[in-house]
Every structure is written in C-alpha cells, then in structure tokens.
Amino acid sequence: MKKRAIVTESSRPPKRDDEKAPEMPLRGAMFETAVADASQLPPQGPPEIAFAGRSNAGKSSAINALARERGLAHASRTPGRTQQIVLFDLRGGGRLADLPGYGYAAVSREQKERWQELLWQYVTTRTTLIGLVLVVDIRHGLRAMDEDLLEGFLGSARPVLLLATKADKLGRAQQRAQAAAIAQRVASTFPRYADTIAIEPFSATSGLGVEAADRVLATWLPASSKRG
C-alpha cells in the first residue's frame, strides 16, 4: 500500500509573524512626524506612498483600516481634521503620508491656501513619492480638485490607487454602478493613464476592498523594502 504523507500541525514550519508583512504593507506603521510646512519635511529617502483626497473623504480611516489599527491616523467627523502632512514609517522600510484634505469650504481662505500649497508642493516635487492613493467618496466620485491633483501627479508614470470609499453606504448594485461610473469618468478624463490607475470600491467600516488595496500597495513597494 502506498504511504500517504501526513501533515500534522507540528510537521509544518512555524508561521512567522512577519511572513504576512508583504501582503499587509501598512500593518505595523508607526507615526514618524507631522509637518505644516514643506520646509519641515524630512529629507527624501525611503519610497513614500501618500493618501490624498477631499476633506472628510475618509483618508485617515482608510489608512487605519489598511494598518489594522484603529487610532493610528486621526479620523474625525469634523472635516479638515488632518491639517498637516503626517508621516508614518512602514515596517518594510517605506514611508506613508496622510495628506491634508482639500475642498472644505468652512475654513478660512488663507488657511485653505496654506494646506493646499503644502499638498501641491509635496505631490509635485517629492521624487521619492512612488504612488498616490486617491480617496474619493463612492457616492460622489471624482470632483474637480481630485482631477486637478491627478493631473499634477500623473505624467510621471507613477501608479494611482483610487479608493472609492464609504461603499457601505450603498447597496451592492449601487456600489457596482458607482464604481463603473467612476471608472468610465477616469478613462475619459485620463485616457492615457488607464493602466496606471487602479480603482477599488472600499469601506473602512465593513473592510470591503482592504485586501485588494493591500495587494496593489504591495506591488508598489520595491522588494528591498519588504520584510521577508
């Protein structure tokens, strides 16, 4: 009789905690610094991934969902909560930036211009920025300022992950319809960059799209910056 290999718990190699790291690139992120002015940014070094989007879109919540850590980035019901660039160290050696939101009407014009200048400077001049995560409310899709930002960022062939978040606010059919509408809009506005922009329906609340986003972000980070 043929002997069958029996795999028991003890004969499997032990699972190391960090073996999972490449699939969850934001897990274990640690606060590094927060800056209100581009001149305060730390010197460019490790590859950076930035989360941008309108005020209250859900950037900080998306970061927390991907980091699997509730209070890492400060999320708030009050729009304009993240007024600085907040940088986090990624366990794999990269860096993560939570960018100030734009488009919130109730702050002073002067303040708005200050944040937007900071955001624009960062996105257009930071050469170590390897990819942009653009967070939009799935119910609203891309607004003019989101398109302006994409316009400024694209052109360098760096990838974009568009998270259509708060999907939990819609039913399944509406989620699909909105995601398709967003994809169509992106394709018609940025026809040359269809391959550069990945679109994922997302929800920090339900966890929808979290693993898909992990997979995209893991491909951005160079192998050298992954733990393994």
Ligand SMILES: Nc1nc2c(ncn2[C@@H]2O[C@H](COP(=O)(O)OP(=O)(O)OP(=O)(O)O)[C@@H](O)[C@H]2O)c(=O)[nH]1
């Ligand atoms: N239902 C639902 N609410 C969400 C989701 N993501 C964020 N929110 C809520 O939306 C509000 C804004 O979320 P934040 O993550 O603070 O948004 P932000 O883009 O970081 O905002 P600013 O820092 O002000 O630019 C909070 O009340 C969150 O709880 C989501 O996926 N589903």
Ligand SMILES: [Mg+2]
């Ligand atoms: Mg925020």
